[in-house]
Amino acid sequence: MKFINPEIETYAIDHSTKPSEACKKLELHTREVEPMSRMLIGEMEGSLMASLIKLSRAERILEIGTFTGYSALVMAEALPPNGEVVTLDIEQRDYTQSFWDQSTHGSKIRFIKGPALETISTLEGKFDLIFIDADKTNYLNYLQKTLPMLSAHGAFVIDNVLWSGKVLLPASSDDASTAALQVFNDWVSSRSDLRVTMLPVRDGVSLIQKSGH
Numbered sequence: 166m167k168f169i170n171p172e173i174e175t176y177a178i179d180h181s182t183k184p185s186e187a188c189k190k191l192e193l194h195t196r197e198v199e200p201m202s203r204m205l206i207g208e209m210e211g212s213l214m215a216s217l218i219k220l221s222r223a224e225r226i227l228e229i230g231t232f233t234g235y236s237a238l239v240m241a242e243a244l245p246p247n248g249e250v251v252t253l254d255i256e257q258r259d260y261t262q263s264f265w266d267q268s269t270h271g272s273k274i275r276f277i278k279g280p281a282l283e284t285i286s287t288l289e290g291k292f293d294l295i296f297i298d299a300d301k302t303n304y305l306n307y308l309q310k311t312l313p314m315l316s317a318h319g320a321f322v323i324d325n326v327l328w329s330g331k332v333l334l335p336a337s338s339d340d341a342s343t344a345a346l347q348v349f350n351d352w353v354s355s356r357s358d359l360r361v362t363m364l365p366v367r368d369g370v371s372l373i374q375k376s377g378h
């Protein structure tokens with residue numbers, strides 16, 4: 166299900182700041198070699214992420230779900246020179262680092278391979294932005310485990326919260342991802358200590374902050 170009229174979406178992308186050449190190259194390579202290239206956040210969400218980083222003056226970002234490294238590079242390029250993106254994935258593509266190296270911002274990215282729930286336990290310090298974009302069945306675990314790691318004025322960005330519109334109907338018994346996203350969306354929106362804005366951008370993006378900030 167498309168949430169935005171495709172012509173309007175194209176017009177909006179055409180009138181937003183474009184990704185860098187290095188990001189564009191990585192996106193094109195991903196589309197050439199990865200059967201699941203649709204997992205990329207793409208230009209519109211990338212532009213939104215960059216604006217959020219700049220607006221919030223984020224310096225340290227945690228990303229759960231690297232894939233080919235596109236979103237990590239988009240975010241690194243929006244960070245100040247001392248910024249850092251720590252990005253986690255259970256899989257590692259052999260070409261990702263070489264694309265990061267083509268950008269002067271690539272050195273801000275630190276990739277850690279492994280199941281994210283285990284890796285999170287090894288991390289230290291606070292993060293100004295936490296981007297959750299990995300296995301949907303663990304979304305709530307990721308949020309609950311990283312909530313204490315969010316800086317006072319920090320925010321979560323959660324991808325795919327509308328899951329092609331499947332969240333509207335009861336999940337079938339073999340669809341654990343839809344069921345998990347429904348539980349996740351209900352849980353965050355019921356919490357008085359969190360403020361949530363769910364945007365019908367791309368596949369649904371939720372912005373979550375601690376209340377009072």
Ligand SMILES: C[S@@+](CC[C@H](N)C(=O)[O-])C[C@H]1O[C@@H](n2cnc3c(N)ncnc32)[C@H](O)[C@@H]1O
Nearest residue numbers: 204205206230232235236254255280281299300
């Ligand atoms: C939607 S893709 C991330 C896309 C990426 N953020 C981008 O836009 O360029 C999801 C990624 O989560 C990873 N993933 C799935 N389960 C995971 C787990 N348990 N721990 C860490 N990574 C996982 C997958 O390997 C996949 O690369």
